[in-house]
Amino acid sequence: MKNKLKTIYMGTPEFAVPGLEALYNSGHEIGYVVTQPDKARDRGKKVQFTAVKEKAVQLGLSVLQPEKIKGNEEFFKILKAYNPDLIVVAAYGKLLPPEIIHLPRLGCVNIHASLLPRWRGAAPMQRAIMAGDEYTGVTLMYMAEGLDTGDMIAKKTTPILRKTAAELHDEIAELGEVCFPNSFQIWSQGILSEKNKRIAYLLMLQ
Incomplete structure (x- = not known):
């Protein structure tokens, strides 16, 4: 692929697995998959991989599982040495510190499980259901230092109807995957200025 x-x-x-699969299938390089540390689950206290780690191992990708990311100089050095063009985040579980948000040339983008700006923060899908919203969905957005405050790139919606939380979870996870193709095509061209690239992305994703 040209301009990987x-x-x-x-x-x-x-929830974050379809996004990883979409990124992998895009043909772009994935230097690292970063996920939370493995934890003991169930009565047997057997240590289990996170869902994202399981998929990353299946795909033969390098996995990092830092206990913390804020103030973790060793972890940051690894990311900086790789010099990523883009970081994609989906339900990672921790806020990213400014040095990571501003590290990639094209920024960090987040797959958020709701239609921003209505529901920011944790459990947005559940909050949409409890509020009686007619629609929910997924938002692809740039990450900023605030909580879910970055510029929005694309949205995909779905009616809530009588779907269970589990059904909506799976549907929204798949919606995150379909936000990618046009975005990656534009990012990989690398011809837009920093000043106008976000507006151009929004227009081309309509």
Whole structure:
């Protein structure tokens, strides 16, 4: 592929797996997959991989599982040495410090499980259901130092109807995957100025 992007993917639960698969299938390079540390689960206290780690291992990708990312100089040095063009985040589980947000040339983008700006923060899908919203969906957005405050790139919606939380979870996870193709095509061209690239992305994704 011409103009391959160097990317890092950060995610943890099952929701983040379709996004990782979409990034992998795009043909762009994934230097590292970053996910939460493995934890003991169930009565047997057997240590289990996160859903994202399981998929990353299947795909033969390098996995990083830092206990913390804020103030973790060793972890940051690894990311900086890789020099990513783009970092993609989906339900990673921790806020990214400014030095990571501003590291990639094309920024960090987040797959957020709701239609921003209505529901920011944790459990947005559940909050949409509890509020009686007619629609929910996914938002692809740039990450900023605030909580879900970055510029929006694309949205995909779905009616809530009588769907269970589990059904909506799976549907929204798949919606995140379909936000990628046009975005990656534009990013990989690398011909837009920093000043106008976000407006151009929004227009071309309509």
